[in-house]
Amino acid sequence: MRDFNEPEAKLDALLDTINSSARQAIAEYKKIGHGSPRAIRLLEGAYHQLSSILAPPQHAVMNFVFNYNWACTNVALRARIADVLDEQPEGLSVDKLAEAVNLDEIKTARVLRAPTLMGCFKEVERDVFANNRLSLILKSENNTAWFARVLSRHVSKCAGVVYESMIEEEFSRSHEIDKSPRDFVFRKEGLKGKAWKILNSTDDETRNEFHRGMFSLSELHGASAVLYHYPWDDVSSVVDIGCSVGSFPTPLAKMFPHLRITNQDLPEVIVQAKTPWEENAPEVLLDGRVEFIPINFLEDVPAVGKDVYYLRNIIHNWPDVDATKIFHNIRKAMGPNSRVLIHDCVMVQTFQESGVATDELTIAPEPMLPNFGAGSHRTYQMDLIMWFTLNSKERTLDELKTIGATVSLILTQVYDLVETMVVEFRIAEI
Numbered sequence: 001m002r003d004f005n006e007p008e009a010k011l012d013a014l015l016d017t018i019n020s021s022a023r024q025a026i027a028e029y030k031k032i033g034h035g036s037p038r039a040i041r042l043l044e045g046a047y048h049q050l051s052s053i054l055a056p057p058q059h060a061v062m063n064f065v066f067n068y069n070w071a072c073t074n075v076a077l078r079a080r081i082a083d084v085l086d087e088q089p090e091g092l093s094v095d096k097l098a099e100a101v102n103l104d105e106i107k108t109a110r111v112l113r114a115p116t117l118m119g120c121f122k123e124v125e126r127d128v129f130a131n132n133r134l135s136l137i138l139k140s141e142n143n144t145a146w147f148a149r150v151l152s153r154h155v156s157k158c159a160g161v162v163y164e165s166m167i168e169e170e171f172s173r174s175h176e177i178d179k180s181p182r183d184f185v186f187r188k189e190g191l192k193g194k195a196w197k198i199l200n201s202t203d204d205e206t207r208n209e210f211h212r213g214m215f216s217l218s219e220l221h222g223a224s225a226v227l228y229h230y231p232w233d234d235v236s237s238v239v240d241i242g243c244s245v246g247s248f249p250t251p252l253a254k255m256f257p258h259l260r261i262t263n264q265d266l267p268e269v270i271v272q273a274k275t276p277w278e279e280n281a282p283e284v285l286l287d288g289r290v291e292f293i294p295i296n297f298l299e300d301v302p303a304v305g306k307d308v309y310y311l312r313n314i315i316h317n318w319p320d321v322d323a324t325k326i327f328h329n330i331r332k333a334m335g336p337n338s339r340v341l342i343h344d345c346v347m348v349q350t351f352q353e354s355g356v357a358t359d360e361l362t363i364a365p366e367p368m369l370p371n372f373g374a375g376s377h378r379t380y381q382m383d384l385i386m387w388f389t390l391n392s393k394e395r396t397l398d399e400l401k402t403i404g405a406t407v408s409l410i411l412t413q414v415y416d417l418v419e420t421m422v423v424e425f426r427i428a429e430i
């Protein structure tokens, strides 16, 4: 056992973790083109922790704010620079590139150099840029490009007023959904609109942006891992509550032909929800294994007596009072063998709490922070996005348990899928 009170032992252990996780990621990269999320979580967490110990403090701290890569990425996305470069795999001089996207040449080069430093785009010779493995993701055909565009354009605006929203009387101590920094921005700009009305808007561009963003989030989170990790063979019916346009239930139906699936979302979404099924899984529609039922889950009870009530990226959208209403309505629909699956990012503390069960969670090896530190970067950023846009949050397992307990549901199983977790609840036996 190493004594981590000795600073050197700590540094050596972090270096060992970097070494072993990097070796694992390299082996995976050779096979599938990238390291697995599990290896990358360890690697990112360990090297950030090591560098924050070794670097001058002002250097480490200023890196938090010396970070305008989001602004440069936003320009690249909106000007579709990766699409233009894609036609010139050997590289394109910045004067021609700037002309093609109708921007200033000198500014375009500066916008590209900051992400290039981080490995996104390549300067093949002075003022000649080309795509590389990372910048190809920014091509407009990719869902990730759309999600990155929404975050860097809209959410960054909400982030800019967080402190103001925390000291303005009406917003400061409110945890209601319509008192988010986004609402603060809207009020300042004289705009109106509830978040879900806008996201499910009748304006095709906004709606398309949102739907592609949701597909991207699921890709980013590797959320399809739930298809392989949950025992779907043991259930026969699944309700996807807040299904959107079906990025989860369509592959589920294809992989498990015995399942009967109910899609539930707001009426305006259910109208659009059939199209992707017609395009991607028409055989399931023809089999009659899938149904579409509109719902307002804050008020209505979902389809009754099904085996699984699955909610992905739903509970994190709602403050506690609304999340409790959703649980309450589902509880009314459940039969004795039903279970609820909450599929969200789950917050794990940066410290080891004595007496708090960690269930099935993977805890990082010492001397790393128990939650892998920077290896959990995206989870903590998602939590902030939920706050900035919906005054909501990602939750800890204990917070989820507390909401479940209000309707006599107990946590029975946790599946740690690295970027997200699937948390199973069943009716508590009395």
Ligand SMILES: C[S@@+](CC[C@H](N)C(=O)[O-])C[C@H]1O[C@@H](n2cnc3c(N)ncnc32)[C@H](O)[C@@H]1O
Pocket (backbone or CB within 6 Å): 196, 200, 214, 215, 218, 241, 242, 243, 244, 245, 247, 248, 264, 265, 266, 269, 295, 296, 297, 298, 311, 312, 313, 314, 317
């Ligand atoms: C963040 S999206 C998640 C979509 C999908 N579960 C996924 O992971 O891709 C949230 C979904 O909740 C739906 N929603 C919002 N408010 C709702 C309500 N009151 N009743 C039913 N669905 C609602 C939205 O229309 C949207 O499709």
